[in-house]
Amino acid sequence: MSPESGKGANQAGMVVAAVADVMALILGLWIVMYLLDANRANTLVQFVHEAADWLAGWSHDLFTFHKAWARVVAGYGLAAVVYLFVGHAIANRMHRH
Numbered sequence: 001m002s003p004e005s006g007k008g009a010n011q012a013g014m015v016v017a018a019v020a021d022v023m024a025l026i027l028g029l030w031i032v033m034y035l036l037d038a039n040r041a042n043t044l045v046q047f048v049h050e051a052a053d054w055l056a057g058w059s060h061d062l063f064t065f066h067k068a069w070a071r072v073v074a075g076y077g078l079a080a081v082v083y084l085f086v087g088h089a090i091a092n093r094m095h096r097h
Contacts, residue, residue: 020087
């Protein structure tokens with residue numbers, strides 16, 4: 001492998017890791033906003049909530065805890081952990097090749 005192709009794979013891996021980090025950050029931010037009872041009429045709160053809903057669509061209502069806060073933490077938190085784990089695993093694999 002030439003040094004240029006290794007550099008490109010490294011940069012691509014960094015991008016993949018950064019995207020995974022941003023996705024997890026949005027999900028984590030929504031969890032914090034939910035727990036702190038952020039104003040849902042606020043534009044930023046609405047944006048973060050909609051983005052988090054889209055990102056965690058596959059894990060939304062996966063858990064059936066009685067408390068709403070526990071469902072939010074578990075569902076959105078699981079999505080954040082999966083994105084971090086998968087994103088960084090892919091980035092590391094790209095870095096090695």
